[in-house]
Amino acid sequence: MPVTVVGSYISPYVRKVLVCLHLKGVAYDIDPIVPFFGSDEFSRLSPLRRIPVLLDGDVTICDSTIICEYLDERIPTPPLFPRDPADRARARWLEEFADTRLGEVIIWRLFNQRVITPAVWGRPTDEAVVAQTLEHDLPSALDYLEAQVPADGYLFGPMCMADIAIGAFFRNAAFARYTVDAVRWPRTAAFVARVLDHPSFVALRRFEEVSLTKPLALHREALEAAGAPTAATTFGTAKPRAGILST
Numbered sequence: 481m482p483v484t485v486v487g488s489y490i491s492p493y494v495r496k497v498l499v500c501l502h503l504k505g506v507a508y509d510i511d512p513i514v515p516f517f518g519s520d521e522f523s524r525l526s527p528l529r530r531i532p533v534l535l536d537g538d539v540t541i542c543d544s545t546i547i548c549e550y551l552d553e554r555i556p557t558p559p560l561f562p563r564d565p566a567d568r569a570r571a572r573w574l575e576e577f578a579d580t581r582l583g584e585v586i587i588w589r590l591f592n593q594r595v596i597t598p599a600v601w602g603r604p605t606d607e608a609v610v611a612q613t614l615e616h617d618l619p620s621a622l623d624y625l626e627a628q629v630p631a632d633g634y635l636f637g638p639m640c641m642a643d644i645a646i647g648a649f650f651r652n653a654a655f656a657r658y659t660v661d662a663v664r665w666p667r668t669a670a671f672v673a674r675v676l677d678h679p680s681f682v683a684l685r686r687f688e689e690v691s692l693t694k695p696l697a698l699h700r701e702a703l704e705a706a707g708a709p710t711a712a713t714t715f716g717t718a719k720p721r722a723g724i725l726s727t
Contacts, residue, residue, distance in 0.1 A: 482507035484711050486522070487531030488514050488699070489687045490655065492587065492648040493544040493579070494532040499644050500548045502680040504555045509709050512691065512699055513716040516600055522715035545579065548641060560644075562636035571635065571642040574628065578645035581621055586649045586656070589613040594656040599696070600720055614658070622665045629671040639678055647675030655692060 483501070485508050487494035501508050513522070515531045526533050526542050534541045534550070541547050552560040561568050590613050593605045625646070629635065634643045650660065650672045662669035675681065687708045694702040697718070704710050 481537070482509050482709070484509045484511065484535040486511045486513060486525065486533040486535065486715055488512050489684060489691045489703070489708075490514075490652070491531050492583070492652050493530075495648040495651060495681075495684060496544045496641075496644055497532045497534065497547050497551075498684055499648070499678075499680040500551050500560060500641075502683055503558060503560070503639065504551055506551070506555065507709070509711040510703075511711040511714050511716070512687075512703055512708070513714060514600065514696060514720075516720040517696065517716045517718070519715050519717045525715070545575065548644075558638060560641045562640060567636050571640055574635065574642035575645040577624075578642075578649055582646070582649040585613055585617045585621055586653045586658075589617060590658060591652045591656040618653075618658070619664075622660065622668055625668045625671075626665045629667050631667055631670075634675070639675070639680070643675050644680075647672060647678075647681060651676060651681070651688070655688075 483506060485494065485497055485501070487497075487510070489495070489498075489510070489512060498508070498510075513531070515522075515526070515529050518526070518529055522533075523529055525535075525540055528542070530542070532542075532544055532547060534547045536550075539550075541550055548560060561571050589609055593610050593613075597603050597605060629646075634640065636642070653659075660669040660672055686706055687703055690702045690706045690708075691699055700710060700714065700716075
């Protein structure tokens, strides 16, 4: 039976899980909701009202990192982490750096301002926040990544969680009209391009583009028409409400 993923194709955290499912060869259904439109039942599944949520039979799991670790333990091949303990620890750190620092800078300060705030809440973009992000916060994160990523290939051989996590956030940066400057950060720009050109990321593009170009109320219908494996039922609602960790 396929697992069910609750969450939008636009979310970098959902993208992490979908890429892992692709690599593991696991079929999935998706309830493509934006968390702001989650029902009371969604709150029961995800107490922080965040996506993704994985439903695997009687098992319900929140948080993209925990979901991917669960998948890796349940289906060990191909592995999502390198075998060497030092490399494994470094891969976990880089995933954490992506989830926290890149999440804060790319999602909350850039993507949220340019995409979510106008589309969901009907408020204008705070250009001062965007300017601070583009001039200081994002360059600082990129300076760090430039010293971490390889000149060729992926971080530890085959595609692993660290590669997936970093790439997932830069896909959202592109949605917010940001591209890594290949002159200033050549290794990072090339690395991000390689990761996003991996078949596991490419397979999601048409569903991401549908989600970005259609009104939220039409996402499910449009995704079904595009061939997305949408779930039979939804935890979505018509009216948005803020999660408990953000507004």
